[in-house]
Amino acid sequence: MASSTVTSAQPERPPRPNLAFRRLRGKRSPAEFAAAVRRAAREIGERVSCDARYVGRVEAGEIRCPNYAYERVFLHMFPGRTLTDLGFAPRSSVRGRQARATVESRGAGEPYDTYDTHDVGDTQDVGDTQDLEDLQDLYETHDNNEESDVLRRAFMTSGATVAAASLGPLGLALDAAAAGRPTRRAGTGEAGALEEAVRRIRLLDDRHGADGLYRRAAAPLRTAYALLDAGASRQATADRLYTGAGELAISVGWLAHDSGRFDDARSHYAEALATARMNGDAGLEAHAFCNMAFLARDAGRPREAVRAAQAAQRAARPLGSHRLMSLLALREAGGWAGLADRVGCEQALVRAQTFYGRGPSDTDPEWMSFYGEAELEGLEAQCWSTLGDWPRAARHARRAADLQDPHFTRNLALYSAELADDLAxxxxxxxxxxxGMRVLDLLGEVQSSRIHTMLAGTTRVLLPHRRSSGVSAFLDRHAALPRPA
Structure with missing residues (x-):
């Protein structure tokens, strides 16, 4: 490997606070301002995972120039202003772009492959041009030279396609570990790249579903745990790495879960739980148990689903998030429904509604951005469907589909598939x-074995009604679908 590809450590330059951006926030707390950013993003069809921490990094000057998605949102929030007016540096002055051009000029024999957005081998999973642009921007938001190089190498190392690169962060550390060389102690650059990888996986899953993404998710997870083995320069960084690795394990587990690989999902969730307990991270523990409960329900182990959901609630209780407690109560309700315990299910559903009604708070975890009224209705629909109360299930599924933001394509397809099955x-x-036709319209953008399985069940129920023209058209169109790999 050419030594020129490894940037030597440079003295840290203290960032300059972004006072202009701080003035624009006004009297709102960072969390309140982050919520306003997410609302503004939805208004223009963008999806950003803005939280109080991101706002703090901008105001501290750690992010000199936002990626294009955030740029569009900020300019929408403050019409008539430029990035410079918002306190950011011009994009052309940020070092990441210049360095990317340097990397892209290398030949095929160089150690870090260039992006090739025309490679059609596996690009269907990221069919949205906007996604490709945003993925390339991930490593353009950092000014610190060493951090910029870490992120740039991380997202270039994973291979030929941008989709693969998006799920291959921190490749430099993984390459070093694989070659038997000591991996250097991790710093804030690696922690930040790991956190961004988790956000990117969640965004791609929201838009496109899990199938296809899971194949690429193992490498960044191995890298994350290699970084934990290497250690960190500071305890705060180590804590971020543990949380990031655990959240990544959950995200990879969910990709396995949603694509029907239940044994793989169980292993990843258990890994996340172990990571949480080693680091005393109650939030990560609650998240791991939450997903384990969902998996147990889907795998036909309802009693385990109930116990995992209850364990999640015990871990989450001190965190003070009513929305998290609401979701966990729904996970418990799903387990009770699987046990055909209508009373237990109804009691858990009442708790879920009560907690949800107390509203959001600053303590709500970032990963819960998907959990709104549409998801609450969708999960309740699943409970009534499991109990065989089809009319009640259909009412909730219809509400879920009506309430769902169209930008969350996967969930819209999921709720519509649930509605089709309940009606059938x-x-x-x-x-x-x-x-069912509405689901088929969305399957060009979504790859989810869960949704394909639900539709297949619906078609079997509808077969005796083939003489109906609407049913016949749906069955014929479904039969013409390419079979998932």
Missing amino acids: RGGHPDEAAGA
């Missing part, structure tokens, strides 16, 4: 076929 089993074949 409830004796409304024509309405079920209509809902």
Whole structure:
């Protein structure tokens, strides 16, 4: 490997606080301002995972120039202003772009492959041009020279496609470990790249579903744990790495879960739980148990689902997030439904609604950005469906689909598939076929084995009603679908 590809350590330059951005925040807390940023993003069809920490990094000057998605949101929030007016540096002055051009000029024999957005081998999973642009921008938001180089190498190392690169952070550390060389102690650059990788996986899953993404997710997870083995320069950085590695394990586990690889998902969730307990991280522990409860329900182990959800609630109680407690109560309700315990299910659903009604708070975890009224309705629909109350399940599934932000394509397809199945089993074949058609319209953007499995079940229920023109059209179109790999 050419030594020129490894940047030597440079003296840290203290960032200059972004006072202009701080003035624009006004009297709002960082969390309140982050919520306003997320709302503004939804208004223009963007999806950003802005939280109080991100706002703090901007105001501290750690982010000299935002990526393009954040740029569009900020300019929408403050019309008539430029990035410079908001206190940011011009994009052309940020070192990441210049360095990327240098990397891209290397030949195929150089150690870090260039992005090739025309490689069609696996690019269907990231079919949105905007995603490709945002993925390339991930490593352009950092000014610190060493951190910029770490992120740039990280996202270039994973291979030929931008989609693969998006799920291959921290590749330099992984390469070093694989070659038997000591991996250097991790710093804030690696921790930041790990956290951004988790956000990116969640965004891609929201837009496109898990199938295809899971194949690429193992490498960054191995890298994350290699960084933990290497240690960190500061305890605060070590804590971020433990949390980031655990959250990444959960995200990878969810990709396995949603694509039908239950044994793999169980292993990843257990890894996240062990990481949480080693670091005394109650939030990560609650998240791991939450997903374990969901997996147990889907895998036909309802009693385990109940116990995992209850364990998650015990871990989450001191965290003070009502929305988290609401979601965990729904996980418990799903387990009780699987046990055919209608009373236990209804009691858990009441708790879920009560907690949800107390509203959001600054203590809500970042990973819960998906959990809104639509998800609450969708999960309740699943409970009534499991209990065989098809009319009630259909009512909640219809509300979920109506409430869902269209930008969350996967969830919109999921709720519509749930509605189609509930209507079919409830004796409304024509309405079920209509809902199924809406799911088929979305499958060009979404790859999810869960949704394909649900649709396959719906078609079997609708087969006796093939004489209906609407049902026949749905069945024929479903039969023409390419089979998932």
